[in-house]
Amino acid sequence: MSHLMETLTKAHVTLAHKRSHGVAPVANYSQFLNRKFPVELTGFLFSEKLAALEARLGSIDGEKIDSKNEWPRVTVWFGQGASAKEANTLPELLLQGKANSGRN
Secondary structure (H helix, E strand, O other): OOHHHHHHHOOOEOOOOHHHHOHHHHHHHHHHOOOOOOEEEEEEEEOOOEEEEEEEEOEEOOEEOOOOOOOOEEEEEEOOOOOHHHHHHHHHHHHOOOOEEOOO
16 A cells, blocks of 8 residues: 555544543543544645644534644645654644645
């Protein structure tokens, strides 16, 4: 499988990371595991090594889903030598003129 196809098949919105946010916040999301909820894709940010869709999360059973990540997103591509986690830097790279945007 090509690197691009592998990245796309693993695309997801990360709500919290155990290392960054702790065990309790991650455990609190267990009630939503494998549940579908609306996600509005509101923008596209990309650089030479990264590409991600900005995400606005919806609700499940009337409860708003809030991501612990500063910038909720779906990472759709990262180049060789980069990681999906680095997509967190795209808004800052955009401010520095090192990334581009296609925002609504």
